[in-house]
Amino acid sequence: MSKESLNRIRAVSSKELKEILRSPLFLLLAHFVPIALFLVFGFGLSLDVENIPTALLDMDRTQASRELINGLVKTKYFRLQEEGTDNHQLINLLKRGKIRLAIIIPPQFRKRLYQDRASPIQVLIDGTYPYRGLVIKNYVAAYLTSFNLKLTRDWLNRRGMTSLNLQPIELETRFLYNPSLVSSYALVPGLLVVILMMNPAIMAALAIVKEKDYGTIYTIYSSPITRWEFLLGKVIPYYGLNFINVLVLFLLSIILFQVPFKGSLALLLLGSVIYIFTTTGMGLVVSAFTRSMVAAQIVTIIITIIPSFLYSGLLMPVSNLGRAGEIEAHLFPAMYYMKIVQGTYSKVIGLKEMGTNYLVVLAYGVALFCLGLVLFKKREG
Amino acid sequence: MATLAVEVTGLKKAYRKAEAVKGISLTVEEGEIFGLIGPDGAGKSSVMKILAGVLSYDQGKVKVLGREYPKGAEGVKKDLAFMPQGIGLNLYMDLSVRENIEFFAHLRSIPPSTRDKRARRLLEATGLAPFEERLVRHLSGGMQQKLGLCCALISHPRLLILDEPTTGVDPLSRREFWDLLFDFVEEGMTVIMSTSYMDEAERCHRIAFMIDGTIIFQGDPQGLTGPGDHLEQVFFRILERERPQTFHLILPATLPSQRGNKGPAVVVENLSKWFDSFKAVDSLSFTIEKGEIFGLLGPNGAGKTTAIKSMVGLLEPTEGEITIAGLNRKTRLSTIKHHIGYMSQKFSLYRDLTVSENMELYATLYGLTGGELRERRAWVLKIADLAGQEKMLVRDIPLGVKQRLALGCSLLHFPQVLFLDEPTSGVDPQVRKHFWEIITLLSQERDLTFLVTTHHLVEAEYCCRLALMNQGRLVALGSPQELRERVIAEKGEMLELLASPQREALKIIKSMGYQVYPLGRSLRLWSKGVSLDRMKERLARRGVAVEIKGEAQVSMEDVFIHFMEQNTHV
Numbered sequence: 001m002s003k004e005s006l007n008r009i010r011a012v013s014s015k016e017l018k019e020i021l022r023s024p025l026f027l028l029l030a031h032f033v034p035i036a037l038f039l040v041f042g043f044g045l046s047l048d049v050e051n052i053p054t055a056l057l058d059m060d061r062t063q064a065s066r067e068l069i070n071g072l073v074k075t076k077y078f079r080l081q082e083e084g085t086d087n088h089q090l091i092n093l094l095k096r097g098k099i100r101l102a103i104i105i106p107p108q109f110r111k112r113l114y115q116d117r118a119s120p121i122q123v124l125i126d127g128t129y130p131y132r133g134l135v136i137k138n139y140v141a142a143y144l145t146s147f148n149l150k151l152t153r154d155w156l157n158r159r160g161m162t163s164l165n166l167q168p169i170e171l172e173t174r175f176l177y178n179p180s181l182v183s184s185y186a187l188v189p190g191l192l193v194v195i196l197m198m199n200p201a202i203m204a205a206l207a208i209v210k211e212k213d214y215g216t217i218y219t220i221y222s223s224p225i226t227r228w229e230f231l232l233g234k235v236i237p238y239y240g241l242n243f244i245n246v247l248v249l250f251l252l253s254i255i256l257f258q259v260p261f262k263g264s265l266a267l268l269l270l271g272s273v274i275y276i277f278t279t280t281g282m283g284l285v286v287s288a289f290t291r292s293m294v295a296a297q298i299v300t301i302i303i304t305i306i307p308s309f310l311y312s313g314l315l316m317p318v319s320n321l322g323r324a325g326e327i328e329a330h331l332f333p334a335m336y337y338m339k340i341v342q343g344t345y346s347k348v349i350g351l352k353e354m355g356t357n358y359l360v361v362l363a364y365g366v367a368l369f370c371l372g373l374v375l376f377k378k379r380e381g
Numbered sequence: 382m383a384t385l386a387v388e389v390t391g392l393k394k395a396y397r398k399a400e401a402v403k404g405i406s407l408t409v410e411e412g413e414i415f416g417l418i419g420p421d422g423a424g425k426s427s428v429m430k431i432l433a434g435v436l437s438y439d440q441g442k443v444k445v446l447g448r449e450y451p452k453g454a455e456g457v458k459k460d461l462a463f464m465p466q467g468i469g470l471n472l473y474m475d476l477s478v479r480e481n482i483e484f485f486a487h488l489r490s491i492p493p494s495t496r497d498k499r500a501r502r503l504l505e506a507t508g509l510a511p512f513e514e515r516l517v518r519h520l521s522g523g524m525q526q527k528l529g530l531c532c533a534l535i536s537h538p539r540l541l542i543l544d545e546p547t548t549g550v551d552p553l554s555r556r557e558f559w560d561l562l563f564d565f566v567e568e569g570m571t572v573i574m575s576t577s578y579m580d581e582a583e584r585c586h587r588i589a590f591m592i593d594g595t596i597i598f599q600g601d602p603q604g605l606t607g608p609g610d611h612l613e614q615v616f617f618r619i620l621e622r623e624r625p626q627t628f629h630l631i632l633p634a635t636l637p638s639q640r641g642n643k644g645p646a647v648v649v650e651n652l653s654k655w656f657d658s659f660k661a662v663d664s665l666s667f668t669i670e671k672g673e674i675f676g677l678l679g680p681n682g683a684g685k686t687t688a689i690k691s692m693v694g695l696l697e698p699t700e701g702e703i704t705i706a707g708l709n710r711k712t713r714l715s716t717i718k719h720h721i722g723y724m725s726q727k728f729s730l731y732r733d734l735t736v737s738e739n740m741e742l743y744a745t746l747y748g749l750t751g752g753e754l755r756e757r758r759a760w761v762l763k764i765a766d767l768a769g770q771e772k773m774l775v776r777d778i779p780l781g782v783k784q785r786l787a788l789g790c791s792l793l794h795f796p797q798v799l800f801l802d803e804p805t806s807g808v809d810p811q812v813r814k815h816f817w818e819i820i821t822l823l824s825q826e827r828d829l830t831f832l833v834t835t836h837h838l839v840e841a842e843y844c845c846r847l848a849l850m851n852q853g854r855l856v857a858l859g860s861p862q863e864l865r866e867r868v869i870a871e872k873g874e875m876l877e878l879l880a881s882p883q884r885e886a887l888k889i890i891k892s893m894g895y896q897v898y899p900l901g902r903s904l905r906l907w908s909k910g911v912s913l914d915r916m917k918e919r920l921a922r923r924g925v926a927v928e929i930k931g932e933a934q935v936s937m938e939d940v941f942i943h944f945m946e947q948n949t950h951v
Contacts, residue, residue, distance in 0.1 A: 004490045011487030015476065022516075023477040105685045219532075221435035222463035222542075223488040224455070236644035376456070381396070 004169045012233025021324035033200045047183040049135040057084040057196035100126040178344040188257045189345045190314040197279045197308040200242045202300045204283025209296040246272045263344035281368025286376035307332035333364040386411040386571040388925035392441035401427045403594035413548035416585030417575040420809040421780040423591040425575040429544045431872040433463035462533035462546045466544040469525035469944035474518040476717030489536040503531040523680030544572040550806045551680035575901045579612040583901030622812040635758040639828040646671045646830035652701035661687040672828035676844035684853040695721045706797045722791035722799040747794035761789030781812030798830045838937040868943045873909030
């Protein structure tokens with residue numbers, strides 16, 4: 001690289017940096033927006049099903065029915081919202097979304113129980129979201145199993161059979177990587193994948209299209225600066241800004257969201273730097289096709305947010321996406337960076353296991369930058 | 382024979398289906414100022430962009446500074462500079478004057494020591510030196526254009542391409558702009574420029590007249606004008622022949638005359654407007670009589686737009702009283718708005734709506750319906766020459782027609798007073814003429830009152846009275862003739878000289894302390910205190926031939942510059 005071209009790159013970069021620092025709106029976009037998104041999604045996006053609003057119609061009103069319900073609403077999974085008076089009212093509450101679960105205990109619940117007959121209870125579950133409905137059903141079923149077990153034990157105790165083992169096979173589960181199965185431990189780091197895809201891409205696209213929108217692009221077009229010098233000089237300041245974002249988001253994740261970080265920080269940062277380079281490249285490609293800042297922004301949001309949310313493995317594992325989804329996921333760099341994030345936050349694996357992911361993200365970056373370079377013309381139509 | 386800087390043959394360029402350039406050929410010699418003139422939409426900007434290597438083309442041979450396009454375009458770029466059309470468009474608004482110059486120099490690898498030396502000269506010549514650290518967004522339009530030129534010149538390019546560099550620039554700044562340009566041409570630079578000012582075109586060594594994508598004349602501007610003729614008139618004649626306009630100069634039948642109304646149309650008393658610590662308008666007072674066309678003139682940043690916005694109620698004045706059609710601040714703003722019309726510098730039309738949708742929008746805003754609306758709409762369509770084209774999108778109609786449509790829309794509700802802020806900026810002479818014909822008719826026949834700002838000082842002659850503003854203050858008020866007489870009383874009559882070589886003569890005469898400036902081919906000299914004999918002798922000694930053609934008309938531009946120079950405080 002000649003000294004002249006180095007100087008030109010430096011001139012473009014320092015000009016860009018000055019413009020950014022003098023434009024409060026742009027700084028807001030650069031730093032405030034990603035942090036705000038991180039907070040909103042970090043607090044708001046949770047896949048844990050807890051605190052299910054529950055209504056109860058207890059037509060038995062005996063100690064036994066009380067006991068059954070008290071045990072249920074004592075757990076963190078259910079919250080007693082209403083005590084109903086009739087079936088009709090419960091249906092109404094479900095319809096309006098006030099409750100997700102209704103439990104109906106028929107009259108003579110206790111009586112049947114003590115006559116050693118099966119004593120049915122009915123639950124109505126809001127099945128609007130199948131996943132949530134299924135989880136609620138499993139919670140209720142698990143609770144009833146343990147309640148039945150307790151009833152059996154009491155019955156046996158009363159007959160003096162205390163030594164009988166009612167659970168000859170015992171299940172001992174250990175969840176690796178996220179022992180307490182807190183969904184935020186998986187989601188919060190995953191948000192890095194989304195935000196670090198969207199933000200650098202938008203900023204890079206805006207940086208180039210801004211010059212087209214204002215007309216300063218003619219200054220560049222009509223000067224001897226080469227295409228790669230201009231594009232490189234243009235995006236360098238944004239690498240810096242986005243690296244700051246990486247650090248801020250990382251600190252927020254471990255301090256504010258208390259996500260345990262177990263792996264190597266160096267490996268996470270290396271992966272993030274490469275990922276920023278790649279997603280910036282996406283912005284460059286978008287800037288080649290768009291002429292106004294609004295268009296650039298909308299196009300970039302669409303092409304970054306969908307793959308990073310749906311095809312990165314953020315909400316569900318890529319292998320559960322179905323065949324078409326899985327292929328698509330492999331076509332976007334988000335999935336590979338997600339593996340780096342998971343590998344460093346919770347799995348504690350090293351370059352040996354994740355090396356391919358780094359290389360794939362880097363290859364994407366190089367390819368996108370080259371594509372951006374080819375598509376950028378120093379002249380109009 | 383001189384070497385050719387630019388050689389173009391059979392150049393064609395189309396945007397989608399519209400052919401913008403239809404096979405033109407032209408040559409520009411090295412060291413000359415080549416002017417490209419013609420009406421709006423003639424294809425001038427496309428030609429300029431192609432020559433600057435920033436626009437592709439479909440057909441033809443383009444050779445610039447010895448290199449064939451499109452392959453050679455990148456190789457030429459270190460030797461050329463290009464200023465696109467539009468004020469400050471090539472500058473970075475958030476960088477300071479100095480930072481912009483430095484950026485341009487870096488792009489062309491000019492070493493810092495050379496750059497600083499050149500920058501000092503350029504900034505001093507343009508009067509920008511005191512503003513070196515100011516951000517471009519805080520400069521007036523005239524200053525931005527001068528800075529744009531400085532940035533283009535920092536690399537001492539062999540070829541400079543300027544697309545309407547002086548549109549929207551005040552006359553004082555224009556003169557400084559041209560002085561600097563001439564200095565560099567003397568040093569061997571070639572200039573290709575387009576302009577809507579015909580006096581600038583007359584100053585070019587050669588011009589090409591473009592219309593509808595073809596060149597109909599190319600050569601010495603005198604070849605087009607003939608003796609005693611001005612390019613502005615020739616421009617009209619050619620256009621009337623080539624592009625006959627069918628617009629109808631008529632009045633709407635129901636438009637009431639304002640003659641019966643008593644009292645002045647506008648009274649401004651002691652108007653001041655502060656922006657933070659900056660006083661944009663400073664104790665402005667004047668009265669506009671009913672039926673007057675009142676011109677508000679001043680350099681960029683003089684406070685004209687601020688004053689107008691205060692009058693129409695878009696800005697709250699800091700001090701002072703404004704009375705329009707007998708209504709003042711105590712009247713509800715919505716009532717006043719029924720009596721005034723406003724056409725802003727930027728387009729007041731929606732580009733993505735059709736012609737008739739735009740009119741309907743205006744009409745609805747003012748509560749017009751039914752027969753009233755139909756009649757007025759038909760009238761606007763006639764003066765804008767748009768009958769039968771109501772369904773066209775506004776962005777697809779030519780600039781000049783757009784301006785007449787905007788004027789028509791601001792007249793739909795039959796206001797008593799119209800405020801027009803630079804309605805003719807960037808518009809070609811033919812359109813400007815028609816525009817003024819409409820205004821004059823409305824003022825004379827129906828006593829509508831107009832307040833107009835403009836940088837085309839030729840247009841100031843159409844005004845009944847003029848107010849000259851500078852740095853927020855009123856510096857002169859009177860009819861064009863009164864102001865002219867005041868200047869003549871101070872500076873003497875204006876003499877027209879023909880001298881060769883012109884630049885040499887200019888320098889010598891200036892060095893004698895006389896006030897002289899070039900206009901087209903000739904020189905203009907203020908005669909008060911001038912000894913013609915001494916001057917002739919001095920010129921003869923230096924080998925400069927001079928001929929005194931006699932007294933020349935003092936133009937409104939001369940008047941303007943006189944009052945600005947007298948009343949500028951740094």
